[in-house]
Amino acid sequence: MLDLPRHRGFYQVPNIFGLVSLARVAGGLPAAKTTQPSRHPRRVMSQSTIRVRDYLEPLGSISVKKLLAALTVALLATVSIGAHAKDWTTIRFGVDASYPPFESKGSDGKLVGFDIDLGNEICKRLNAKCVWVENDFDGMIPALKAKKFDGVLSSMSMTPQRAEQIAFSSKLFNTPTRLVAKKGSNILPTAESLAGKSVGVEQGTIQETYAKTYWEPKGAKVVAYQNQDQVYADLISGRLDAALQDAVQADIGFLKTPRGAGFQFVGKDLEDKKILGEGAGIGMRKDDADLKVKVDKAIADIIKDGTYKKLEKKYFDFDVYGG
Helix, strand or coil: CCCCCCCCCCEECCCHHHHHHHHHHHCCCCCCCCCCHHHCCCCCCCCCEECHHHHHHHHCCCCHHHHHHHHHHHHHHHHHHHHHCCCCCEEEEEECCCECCCEEECCCCCEECHHHHHHHHHHHHCCCEEEEEECCHHHHHHHHHCCCCCEEEEEEECCHHHHCCCEECCCCECCCEEEEEECCCCCCCCHHHHCCCEEEEECCCHHHHHHHHHCHHHCCEEEEECCHHHHHHHHHHCCCCEEEEEHHHHHHHHHCCHHHCCEEEEEEEECCHHHHCCCEEEEECCCCHHHHHHHHHHHHHHHHCCHHHHHHHCCCCCCCCCC
16 A cells, blocks of 8 residues: 555655556546646655645546556556566576487586587576576476476477477577487388387477377387487387487487497488477577577577587587588
């Protein structure tokens, strides 16, 4: 509630003139004019003191109650806007640390990878503290919406289906999708070749969607796992005939490691813009438009000043950004 008048006809209310005028305009009336000081030479008012009667008298049939009601709405709107403003001194990124070289854990248990380096650099440029929150990939979007974190920075491809639920930053990189199988298996990434075969995918990925859309209806058994490490474990053990995933991740994170011996890419890159998207970005809530603006500018600056290339060379010997 507002304070009672200190003097008859006066209220001590900070910055109320603009809100009274707003309330008048909202009611279809012209904004009020202030009383000239010369009319009341003995009534010296500070900037925070308003002679409310001067604004009420010209209202005609509009009652004081109606004006105060409108004023209350204006005050609440102002408070609401202030309450939702965010300073972004801390940014929390959701990550599934089972996808090297983009995101994984080092021997010391710390998060490492290209996405991690990019995220830390973005936070640095925004003068924000980076907090990494580990989460299974298939639960990323629900957790983002529930405000468990502020962004998904975990090799998430930007697809039309995901864009219906969340916003995306500008592109971070663009890598293809490929199938991996045992050497000499003669398996190809086609519905005919995979009929009766078991294909492993990570839950919630574009690869799961692709396999279930094109291969499962034709007889392939698509098996979804909580993380990519589990996919490779079953591929090595023989419980899977093939695995579908990001080509760069498969090459560096599996085929070029000791556990990937005896396996190879089969067939060419898969293409489907609707399902596989056109690159990876940072997923954010649609109502955090201010964060997206800040992040997009940071990404643009990282690319422009050469920092992106420096980080890229730590993990890749080719252009991972793509066309």
